[in-house]
Amino acid sequence: MSSRSAQVKPNAPRSVKDLRLGETGTICCLQDPEMALKLLEMGCIPGTAVRLNSRAPLGCPITLVVGDDDYTLSLRVSEAATILLKD
Amino acid sequence: MARATFISDPTGAAASALTLEALRDVPPRSHRELTRIALIGNPNSGKSSLFNQLTGLNQKVGNFPGVTVDRKTGISQLTAQHRAEIIDLPGTYSLYPKSLDEKVITDLLYDQTSDQYPDFVVVTVDASNLRRNLLLFTQLADLGLPAVLALNMMDVAEQHGVQIDIMALQQELGVPIIPMNARKGVGIAALKIVMSRQLGAPTRSFYAPGEDLLPMIRQIRYYFNLHNDYLALHYAHQFRQISFLSADDKAYVAELVEKYDFQPTPRQAQETIDRYARVNEILLNTVTVVRTEKNEPYSNKLDKVLTHKVWGYLIFFGILFLMFQAVFAWASYPMELIDEGVTWINQLVQTNFDGPLVNLLTEGVLAGLGGVLIFIPQIALLFAFIAVLEETGYMARVTFMMDRIMRKFGLNGKSIVPLISGVACAVPAIMSARTIENWKDRIITIFVTPLMSCSARIPVYTVLIALVVPPTKVLGIFNLQGIALMGLYLLGFFAAIFSAWVLKLILRTQNKSYFIMEFPVYRWPRWKNVGITIVEKVKAFVFQAGKVIVAISVILWVLASYGPGNALEQAETRVRATAARQQLSAEETDIRIASEKLESSYAGVFGRTLEPAIRPLGFDWKIGIALITSFAAREVFVGTISTIYSVGQDADMRTVQQKLAAEKDDNGQPFFTPARAFSLLVFYVFAMQCMSTLAVVYRETKGWKWPLLQLLYMTGLAYASSLVVYQLFK
Numbered sequence: 025m026s027s028r029s030a031q032v033k034p035n036a037p038r039s040v041k042d043l044r045l046g047e048t049g050t051i052c053c054l055q056d057p058e059m060a061l062k063l064l065e066m067g068c069i070p071g072t073a074v075r076l077n078s079r080a081p082l083g084c085p086i087t088l089v090v091g092d093d094d095y096t097l098s099l100r101v102s103e104a105a106t107i108l109l110k111d
Numbered sequence: 112m113a114r115a116t117f118i119s120d121p122t123g124a125a126a127s128a129l130t131l132e133a134l135r136d137v138p139p140r141s142h143r144e145l146t147r148i149a150l151i152g153n154p155n156s157g158k159s160s161l162f163n164q165l166t167g168l169n170q171k172v173g174n175f176p177g178v179t180v181d182r183k184t185g186i187s188q189l190t191a192q193h194r195a196e197i198i199d200l201p202g203t204y205s206l207y208p209k210s211l212d213e214k215v216i217t218d219l220l221y222d223q224t225s226d227q228y229p230d231f232v233v234v235t236v237d238a239s240n241l242r243r244n245l246l247l248f249t250q251l252a253d254l255g256l257p258a259v260l261a262l263n264m265m266d267v268a269e270q271h272g273v274q275i276d277i278m279a280l281q282q283e284l285g286v287p288i289i290p291m292n293a294r295k296g297v298g299i300a301a302l303k304i305v306m307s308r309q310l311g312a313p314t315r316s317f318y319a320p321g322e323d324l325l326p327m328i329r330q331i332r333y334y335f336n337l338h339n340d341y342l343a344l345h346y347a348h349q350f351r352q353i354s355f356l357s358a359d360d361k362a363y364v365a366e367l368v369e370k371y372d373f374q375p376t377p378r379q380a381q382e383t384i385d386r387y388a389r390v391n392e393i394l395l396n397t398v399t400v401v402r403t404e405k406n407e408p409y410s411n412k413l414d415k416v417l418t419h420k421v422w423g424y425l426i427f428f429g430i431l432f433l434m435f436q437a438v439f440a441w442a443s444y445p446m447e448l449i450d451e452g453v454t455w456i457n458q459l460v461q462t463n464f465d466g467p468l469v470n471l472l473t474e475g476v477l478a479g480l481g482g483v484l485i486f487i488p489q490i491a492l493l494f495a496f497i498a499v500l501e502e503t504g505y506m507a508r509v510t511f512m513m514d515r516i517m518r519k520f521g522l523n524g525k526s527i528v529p530l531i532s533g534v535a536c537a538v539p540a541i542m543s544a545r546t547i548e549n550w551k552d553r554i555i556t557i558f559v560t561p562l563m564s565c566s567a568r569i570p571v572y573t574v575l576i577a578l579v580v581p582p583t584k585v586l587g588i589f590n591l592q593g594i595a596l597m598g599l600y601l602l603g604f605f606a607a608i609f610s611a612w613v614l615k616l617i618l619r620t621q622n623k624s625y626f627i628m629e630f631p632v633y634r635w636p637r638w639k640n641v642g643i644t645i646v647e648k649v650k651a652f653v654f655q656a657g658k659v660i661v662a663i664s665v666i667l668w669v670l671a672s673y674g675p676g677n678a679l680e681q682a683e684t685r686v687r688a689t690a691a692r693q694q695l696s697a698e699e700t701d702i703r704i705a706s707e708k709l710e711s712s713y714a715g716v717f718g719r720t721l722e723p724a725i726r727p728l729g730f731d732w733k734i735g736i737a738l739i740t741s742f743a744a745r746e747v748f749v750g751t752i753s754t755i756y757s758v759g760q761d762a763d764m765r766t767v768q769q770k771l772a773a774e775k776d777d778n779g780q781p782f783f784t785p786a787r788a789f790s791l792l793v794f795y796v797f798a799m800q801c802m803s804t805l806a807v808v809y810r811e812t813k814g815w816k817w818p819l820l821q822l823l824y825m826t827g828l829a830y831a832s833s834l835v836v837y838q839l840f841k
Binding site: 065 | 204205207209240242243246376377379380383384387400410411414418419420423424507511512514515516625626627628629630632
């Protein structure tokens with residue numbers, strides 16, 4: 025019943041990793057508990073807006089602008105994948 | 112209103128206008144008592160600038176008691192009568208430590224009975240980013256520590272349109288606030304005045320642990336006799352990592368944590384969220400942001416070029432090339448001066464005094480000291496570059512661009528700088544690995560950096576290549592000797608990368624390698640900070656590594672100057688007798704005496720003893736001596752070989768190369784066959800023959816484990832490779 029053409033599961037939650045360049049999303053929740061503590065301290069609080077600011081030349085790491093503080097955070101794609109976004 | 116005062120009044124009179132309840136009107140302490148003040152704040156909040164402004168060159172680097180983390184302290188003259196000791200703590204985002212560096216902070220702040228406990232803390236915050244910066248402040252305030260808030264980077268905040276009602280914020284936070292711009296020195300005087308007063312504990316609290324936790328907190332408080340609920344909560348969170356707790360203490364807390372089913376991770380997460388909510392509330396009443404126009408920040412524009420997939424790497428390699436040039440070429444002039452200076456002092460001592468003590472002084476101590484001092488220009492230049500790259504915020508971009516590539520080999524973006532600098536000299540390169548926070552990444556970087564071919568290998572490379580590689584042209588443009596030289600550099604580089612990859616598989620570490628870090632905005636470097644960094648690194652090198660280098664030099668000198676029994680005297684008599692018969696010149700006689708003496712010395716005995724072990728590599732006892740003496744530094748190889756091979760040759764064979772070419776083996780054939788030369792070359796590519804490097808690794812890793820492992824590994828690698836090369840090609 026699963027079709028090969030369905031590359032994205034319809035209900036898969038989007039994460040910061042899935043943002044397009046310049047796109048803004050709102051943080052819904054943080055997945056990895058240990059990483060979450062670090063991310064929270066760096067200002068990635070659920071409800072905060074984050075914008076994908078740039079990607080490193082090889083696609084990883086990326087930079088995010090967190091909130092409206094013009095504060096830029098850089099993190100690896102694997103780390104960004106633990107930050108889920110609201111719909 | 113308060114902001115206007117700050118901008119127009121950089122002299123610090125603003126402090127007298129502070130009529131705040133937290134700043135009790137207590138007379139300044141007597142000057143005999145040295146107040147201990149800890150400086151704490153987020154990374155990039157201008158903490159180092161403030162520390163440098165307060166203490167200037169009055170700084171020293173030591174160890175925190177019981178831990179192997181650097182501790183910077185300095186003395187600050189607060190007022191005419193009052194001096195204070197300032198402790199610079201590592202930058203951190205919260206009181207929940209994530210690294211060894213940050214653990215130092217909690218160790219210091221949890222133990223109120225310690226004689227290291229600070230009288231109060233100065234919290235530096237970035238005024239343009241108050242929300243995140245105040246998180247740490249609220250934690251410190253809840254610990255009950257008397258505090259001053261240094262509201263730094265007011266100029267940046269103003270550019271961002273951030274307007275702060277300082278009086279209102281003081282009321283909300285319950286501590287004195289000094290608006291300042293530490294980079295320009297604005298507000299320093301006001302801060303010093305406040306720091307010279309006896310401060311009371313903060314009058315506000317920002318977070319209360321949940322009601323359900325109170326029974327556990329009370330028991331911890333009672334058991335450890337703590338004055339504060341929040342401190343007790345931290346004990347519950349981190350008792351396993353607190354270094355001053357006994358096993359019994361830890362067992363007691365563990366039992367409580369178990370009994371009350373205390374879940375640290377969700378509690379900590381909730382605390383952070385609650386604190387942010389509280390900070391938001393405070394900021395709502397005290398800070399207004401007026402965005403004039405949505406101008407793209409200049410940092411972003413710069414990043415479009417500096418982290419571009421083509422320009423970014425080109426610019427980076429351009430900067431590296433410049434740095435390499437500086438350390439390699441520009442530094443050679445002051446290095447020659449230092450070399451000449453040491454030689455001059457040496458001759459001065461030799462011509463004016465006589466006796467064995469003088470020899471020890473000139474050939475041991477002064478030679479060792481010269482070996483230390485000569486690196487100063489390279490260290491100073493390299494750290495000037497690195498400090499500027501750090502200060503401007505460019506280093507974060509380099510890390511960003513290189514991380515993906517370097518991670519494959521167990522390194523990280525920041526490892527690129529030490530690796531490249533290692534081509535000039537491993538000593539400053541290893542010191543520059545300090546910028547790598549992750550323990551495993553840093554150890555791997557330090558471990559593999561000496562494999563990069565440094566400038567000291569060049570004399571060995573050129574002499575031996577010229578001996579066995581013909582200067583033929585290849586493809587019309589390339590010189591075969593040049594290709595051989597480049598091959599040796601590449602060999603070192605690939606050995607470094609490969610070793611890093613192997614270490615990545617072997618080394619286990621409990622802390623995860625994060626890359627979550629703040630991307631600082633570009634800033635113009637503060638030259639005072641750059642200057643202080645240079646002085647500090649040079650001082651650290653000269654005093655810490657210098658001690659070890661001089662000690663080993665003295666040992667090597669003893670080994671080369673003394674022999675068993677009266678072997679040395681016999682050697683001299685022997686040479687004088689033959690020299691008289693052959694009617695040699697005084698100079699030639701001296702050279703022969705030197706070489707014969709070396710052969711009879713303990714070093715010579717070691718060379719003979721070593722011979723069976725190095726014979727499979729194609730080396731004889733003469734090379735054995737050179738290997739021993741050049742353990743100190745590779746440059747010594749050429750000098751030693753030159754002395755030893757002067758035996759039994761014509762006086763006009765001046766150059767080392769001629770001497771090597773004339774050397775015959777037992778069958779009368781040339782001794783240095785290509786197999787022998789390449790074996791020796793490969794040995795010098797890999798072998799750890801540099802005690803300066805070992806000394807600096809000892810200093811940087813604070814123990815003998817890593818330098819010894821490195822010595823064993825590199826020597827083993829050198830031996831095995833030489834063996835393979837000689838046996839294949841002989």
